[in-house]
Amino acid sequence: xxxxxxxxxxxxxxxxxxxxxxxxxxxxxxxxxxxxxxxxxxxxxxxxxxxxxxxxxxxxxxxxxxxxxxxxxxxxxxxxxxxxxxxxxxxxxxxxxxxxxxxxxxxxxxxxxxxxxxxxxxxxxxxxxxxxxxxxxxxxxxxxxxxxxxxxxxxxxxxxxxxxxxxxxxxxxxxxxxxxxxxxxxxxxxxxxxxxxxxxxxxxxxxxxxxxxxxxxxxxxxxxxxxxxxxxxxxxxxxxxxxxxxxxxxxxxxxxxxxxxxxxxxxxxxxxxxxxxxxxxxxxxxxxxxxxxxxxxx
Ligand code: GDP
Numbered sequence: 470x471x472x473x474x475x476x477x478x479x480x481x482x483x484x485x486x487x488x489x490x491x492x493x494x495x496x497x498x499x500x501x502x503x504x505x506x507x508x509x510x511x512x513x514x515x516x517x518x519x520x521x522x523x524x525x526x527x528x529x530x531x532x533x534x535x536x537x538x539x540x541x542x543x544x545x546x547x548x549x550x551x552x553x554x555x556x557x558x559x560x561x562x563x564x565x566x567x568x569x570x571x572x573x574x575x576x577x578x579x580x581x582x583x584x585x586x587x588x589x590x591x592x593x594x595x596x597x598x599x600x601x602x603x604x605x606x607x608x609x610x611x612x613x614x615x616x617x618x619x620x621x622x623x624x625x626x627x628x629x630x631x632x633x634x635x636x637x638x639x640x641x642x643x644x645x646x647x648x649x650x651x652x653x654x655x656x657x658x659x660x661x662x663x664x665x666x667x668x669x670x671x672x673x674x675x676x677x678x679x680x681x682x683x684x685x686x687x688x689x690x691x692x693x694x695x696x697x698x699x700x701x702x703x704x705x706x707x708x709x710x711x712x713x714x715x716x717x718x719x720x721x722x723x724x725x726x727x728x729x730x731x732x733x734x735x736x737x738x739x740x741x742x743x744x745x746x747x748x749x750x751x752x753x754x755x756x757x758x759x760x761x762x763x764x765x766x767x
Contacts (some may be wrong), residue, residue, distance in 0.1 A: 471727055474614050475765045477506035477548070482766075485540030491637045496528045499510055499543060505549065506628035510728030516554065516735045523550050548762050554624075554731065555758035560715060560740035565686045568656035573683065573713050575676050576691035577703060578664040581719030583612070585691055585745055586661045587619030588753035593657050594608070594624060603646040604629035605639040605679055606664035608672065616661055623750055626655065638664065643679045660685070668703065673710035680711055688713040689742065694721050700729035701736050714741035722746040734758075 481502040488495065500521050507517045512688050527546045564570045570590065574582045583606070590600040602620045604627060606612040613629045620627035628646045630637035643660050650658045660674050660683060680688060690713035692700055697708040708712060716737070718730045721744045734741050 470648075470701055471731075472766050473726065474506055474510035475767060477509070478503065478766055481500045482540065482544050482547075482558065482601040485543055487538070489530070489538070491539040491543065491631045493529060493759050494711050496543070498526060499705060500525050500528075503547065508730060509726070511697050511726040512728035513698065513732035513736060516732040519735070520554055520684065522548055536748045540648050548766055551762040551765060552700070554735045554762055556734040556740040556756075559687060559755065559757045559759075560742050561755070562742065563686050563714070564657075565575065569650040569658045570656065570687075571647065571658045571660065571683050571685040572687045572689060573643075573660045573662065573676075573680060574689050574691055575662055575707055575713060576692070577668075578609075578666050579697075580608075580664060580691045580693045581717075582664065582691045583615050583619055583661055584748065585689075585717055585753075586627070586659050587617065587623040587718060587752055588745060589659055589743075590620070590625035590657075591623040591750040592753055598657050600657040600659055601646065601650050601653070602624050602627045602657055603643060603660045605643045605646075605660050606663040607637045607639045607642070608665075612661075612663065626653075639675060640678050640682050644682045647683060658683075666709075670710075673706070676711045689715050689716045689717050690739070691719055691745075692733060694718045694727045694730040695723045697726070698740060701732050704733045704737050708739070711735075713739060715740050716744045717745060719745035722752065747763070 488733050489573050504517055506523050524546055528543050533542045576582050587600050590602055593600045604613040604616045617627050628649055630642050632751055663672055690707050716733050741756045744754050744756045
């Protein structure tokens with residue numbers, strides 16, 4: 470995960486080690502390297518520009534503090550700014566004051582929503598909750614089945630339309646699920662929605678309608694970290710079409726460049742809340758911007 474970006478940045482900082490003073494030329498050379506490393510990692514250009522601009526300004530204007538030498542000071546600035554790009558503080562899940570808490574998932578087909586639904590349920594169970602999964606992806610014939618398999622793996626109940634009841638109305642299913650959850654004392658409802666391979670007006674509207682119907686406490690936009698530059702465009706489309714409260718990066722275990730996903734928080738202004746790092750239910754973590762920045766700059 471972000472290995473090559475991490476290696477590149479570490480190599481850049483090596484050149485600064487032991488320098489007693491940093492000239493403007495030193496700072497500029499470092500920033501050029503950082504810019505190249507970020508672009509090669511697929512971080513979106515406007516994000517790279519803003520990021521390197523802030524680093525340059527701070528590197529040239531801030532007094533070197535306390536125990537740090539000038540090189541370490543630059544590393545600290547890069548670290549601070551990286552934490553900022555990744556969303557700043559850890560953003561935890563927002564639970565409803567009166568259960569059930571409703572979490573809706575949105576994103577393109579194949580982004581990892583169904584898998585994430587299972588992982589979230591698995592994690593919530595370990596935290597003492599009683600989650601229920603809701604199959605509101607009625608677009609693909611196999612989607613309900615897939616959620617049921619994931620539910621079994623997570624040990625979570627799945628609410629789905631009865632087989633044979635036609636295609637079903639995902640908005641109705643989602644609405645009904647809230648009452649079912651209340652009556653069966655499930656305190657968290659996770660609504661899986663349909664996505665297409667590309668941005669699709671009709672499904673976007675459906676997701677927006679489900680959102681209006683169930684009034685979720687969280688809408689998590691799931692993005693495949695491996696889709697490259699399309700990540701930003703897709704995130705913007707979902708922000709405009711459905712609106713979301715947080716981002717989940719999936720497939721962070723892939724060793725692709727992944728930098729586009731790092732741009733999503735900065736571009737949309739929404740926090741990255743979880744990371745999905747594999748196909749097993751356990752490959753899931755809360756996203757901590759500071760720890761991720763440390764990993765990248767390690
Ligand atoms: P959905 O269409 O958005 O519901 O996506 P799915 O949950 O069906 O995931 C699509 C594919 O990606 C499946 O084959 C999953 O097993 C796989 N997948 C999901 N999350 C991850 C992940 O974090 N890492 C890896 N390597 N594969 C994942």
